[in-house]
Amino acid sequence: MQRELALQVFEALSSGVRLDVFRLLVRAGKEGRVAGEISDALDIPPTNLSFHLKGLTHCGLLSVEQEGRYLRYRANIPLMLDTIAYLTENCCADSPDECAELRRGASSAAPFLPPLDPAAQKCRIS
Amino acid sequence: MQRELALQVFEALSSGVRLDVFRLLVRAGKEGRVAGEISDALDIPPTNLSFHLKGLTHCGLLSVEQEGRYLRYRANIPLMLDTIAYLTENCCADSPDECAELRRGASSAAPFLPPLDPAAQKCRIS
DNA sequence: ACAATGCTTCAAGATTTGTTGAAGTGTTGA
DNA sequence: TCAACACTTCAACAAATCTTGAAGCATTGT
Numbered sequence: 001m002q003r004e005l006a007l008q009v010f011e012a013l014s015s016g017v018r019l020d021v022f023r024l025l026v027r028a029g030k031e032g033r034v035a036g037e038i039s040d041a042l043d044i045p046p047t048n049l050s051f052h053l054k055g056l057t058h059c060g061l062l063s064v065e066q067e068g069r070y071l072r073y074r075a076n077i078p079l080m081l082d083t084i085a086y087l088t089e090n091c092c093a094d095s096p097d098e099c100a101e102l103r104r105g106a107s108s109a110a111p112f113l114p115p116l117d118p119a120a121q122k123c124r125i126s
Numbered sequence: 127m128q129r130e131l132a133l134q135v136f137e138a139l140s141s142g143v144r145l146d147v148f149r150l151l152v153r154a155g156k157e158g159r160v161a162g163e164i165s166d167a168l169d170i171p172p173t174n175l176s177f178h179l180k181g182l183t184h185c186g187l188l189s190v191e192q193e194g195r196y197l198r199y200r201a202n203i204p205l206m207l208d209t210i211a212y213l214t215e216n217c218c219a220d221s222p223d224e225c226a227e228l229r230r231g232a233s234s235a236a237p238f239l240p241p242l243d244p245a246a247q248k249c250r251i252s
Numbered sequence: 253a254c255a256a257t258g259c260t261t262c263a264a265g266a267t268t269t270g271t272t273g274a275a276g277t278g279t280t281g282a
Numbered sequence: 283t284c285a286a287c288a289c290t291t292c293a294a295c296a297a298a299t300c301t302t303g304a305a306g307c308a309t310t311g312t
Contacts, residue, residue, distance in 0.1 A: 007142055013213075014140035015300085019133055022213070029219035030227075035259060048301060050260055069258050069309040077217065084210050087139075087148070091203065092155040101156075141270080161289060174271060176290055195279040195288050 008059035009083045017044060018052045022061060025075035032074035034067070134185035135209045143170060144178045148187060151201035158200035160193070 013019050020042055025033060033041070039049050053073060056062040060079050065072045092098035139145050146168050151159060159167070165175050179199060182188040186205050191198045218224035 003142075003145070007140070007145055010136055010139040010145065013136040014133070016129075016133055017300090019129070019136065023215075026214055026217045027219065029217065029221060029224045031219060036257095039259095045302075046259065047261090047303075051300075054260090066308095071259065077214065080210070080213060084206070087206060088152055088203065089149075091152045095155060098155045143270090165289095171272075172289065173273075173291090177270075180290085192279095197289065 003086075005059065006083050006086045009061060009079065012056050012059050012061050015052065015055075017042070017048070018056055021049070021052060022056060022075055025062065025073060026077060028075070030074060032065075032072045034070040034072050036070070038073065129212075131185065132209050132212045135187060135205065138182050138185050138187050141178065141181075143168070143174070144182055147175070147178060148182060148201055151188065151199055152203060154201070156200060158191075158198045160196045160198050162196070164199065 013022060021038055024038060024041060035046070035049065035053065038044070038053075039046050042049075044052075053062065053064075057064055057073070061076055063074045063076060065074070139148060147164055150164060150167060161172070161175065161179065164170070164179075165172050168175075170178075179188065179190075183190055183199070187202055189200045189202060191200070
């Protein structure tokens, strides 16, 4: 993960419309949703939705597949997770103690954290 | 985590300057950095840096502490992790099978994923 | 072939965000 | 007390982003 991609991902999620679209598609899973369904569900005019879908798709956060005259969109969750990994590289000045403390502070994020590994070379909130 | 906060977090990280600042402070750990140090390290004029620090601090991604005439900034990593949790709530249409598949796709993010729990009520990339 | 449909691209104007120099606030040390 | 310092706020302009209606491009069904 390089800086430019991470930046594009955060830019893509920095609008209310795009955040809602992405979350809708995360919930939809691999079934995804056709553009018209998203437009209806979120009450966004097709022209405007298309503009935002373009941004999400361009950075890879969404994939598109043509189905006849429909376009089906799906969320790319692994990219999202990789972006977080980029953000937390070399965290805590490489001090396991600090990371352990941090872990205790991450309440609702707890299920996302890996088991603590005292022998870890690099410290990634873990 | 409510929508507005998640939105502010993504907005805060959607600028190159702010992304660099946050990453610098993630690496710095709880020692943090004083504004002047950030300005020097990233070569950003103080006026401009101040503008961006404000955005990061306003949503809670950074904390500030006064030290004499200096202001020390620190990254709030748990907030970042909570934001991801918000993003992936009720993912995969609540299908454990889909989530297991997803997990295999998250390469570099792997260390961030919790152990698979087939009995989980809710499906969060896990 | 043709009209209807689903969605996108284009062009424009409106809104938001970013950047900079000048001025302001509070702290430190002589 | 006063000058130097660290940093912020302010004001003005520059630049990027958002939104919308009109027009375009495939695909579908008759």
